[in-house]
Amino acid sequence: MATAHQIPALDVPMKRVAAEIDRLLDQLIPLPDDSSRRLYEAMRYAAMSGGKRMRPLLVIASGGLFGVPVEQALRAGAAVECLHVQSLIHDDLPCMDDDDLRRGRPTLHCAYDEATAVLAGDALLALAFEILAAPETHPSPAVRAELTLDLARAAGAAGMAGGQMLDLCASEAALDLDGVTRLQRLKTGALIGWCVEAGAVMGGASAEERTHLRGYAQCLGLAFQIADDLLDAGGDEAVVGKRLGKDEAAGKRSFVTLLGVERARRQADLLAEQAVEHLHPFGDRAAILAAVARFAVARDH
């Protein structure tokens, strides 16, 4: 296992993007000086609590291939991060995964209360679309409408929310490898796919370029999830920052319970290599995207 420090190409960009996303979210979720304050505080608590910011990095790295200005890509990255954080807040609720630890701190409903957590999630979901649809994100309304349409699909019943629903039923459903793969494609793959695609949409990439990037994103999404399952099975809670061992305790099928640790790790590495191969047509310009794929399977958090 490794941290971003051990993947040198990623160290600086990852830190820079994380700092920029924090700066942007600080602007986008300002603290009002009135009775609405509690909701904004809760949104900030969840959205500005660190995190790898891997999704914004993907948008920026993908946009970089096509000359998308960083300020624009950062806004799209902030939007997808709002959506990602919303899914974490709602998934952590007592009626869902009932988690009390996230990014090394109490989950939002523990730090505040359940009602505030539900509403902060809803407000972050709306904020994601508010950011995307605003003229500052891209001068072309057609691009903004496409980004919005694609993100809404990736977030909804045919994407992230649908995947979480399958996940909740997974303990009973005794999924096979195809079932787990489908679940994860929806739950985490759809949003990762959007990130990589967003850079291409914003930069006016060709259909062929988008096909290559889609192949990369599919392999990356699965590799990332298998690595997550490996962390759940054998990671260090203090480093990962969330409760581990939950899949096994809940009797859930995961890549690790189905394949075993060794085969799961080999599969993740293989998928990361396949992801990198899809980047071949972009040459060295895709170095950061390649580094993200290697980081996805080497990370310890």
Added chain:
Amino acid sequence: MATAHQIPALDVPMKRVAAEIDRLLDQLIPLPDDSSRRLYEAMRYAAMSGGKRMRPLLVIASGGLFGVPVEQALRAGAAVECLHVQSLIHDDLPCMDDDDLRRGRPTLHCAYDEATAVLAGDALLALAFEILAAPETHPSPAVRAELTLDLARAAGAAGMAGGQMLDLCASEAALDLDGVTRLQRLKTGALIGWCVEAGAVMGGASAEERTHLRGYAQCLGLAFQIADDLLDAGGDEAVVGKRLGKDEAAGKRSFVTLLGVERARRQADLLAEQAVEHLHPFGDRAAILAAVARFAVARDH
């Protein structure tokens, strides 16, 4: 009190819009034949359970002033209805208002479970933006992006979600009339305002026309909410289809607890008349919008 039948201008349009919205939601939330089925079933249970469909009617009536094709206005209406239903689902949760009855049936978390209710709400929120951003809603991407941006603002922390947060704190906050007015402007007014504005945006209305419609929507939103408070205080649970008497039981300030029944009713009637006056420049073409304002304060459900 009166039903739509007693406001003849509204009887036919309201029924027609309700039927069309049901037809459209049936298409937009198709039942898949796989393990995702449960989430879609839950979305349909909540979204296709009747309801007045007043918000879609507002979009269509406002769009009608500017020649917006009904099929386009219906899609925008379906989008705002998805968002409205999402807010009802989440507001009904045990951690929020803890309601077991909605539109005369068990609330979603009672009919299914809490986790499904949270996710169905999230998926409906995403679906609202998916509908709006799709080319079928309007040929101009600039219009679609503007509709999306405005709806996201109306839904988020500075709109509906923020209003619900204030509402949750209202029992402790001992709000005065200004406080209750502000709360309701966010919680119900923002979305009603969007509906009226959406028709104008889709039809390319002038700035002056939009100002008139904004005045109408502000009066309508407050009138509608006072009427809601009056129903909560003195309506018939079997007709209204949800639990009543909750404001008083929770010690919440409402227009009725602050003004008393008689003054609240006079205030609602006055606001409805003011709403109608804002429609003066549109003449008879605004007959349905005027009828909605009269219905808002005369309804028994």
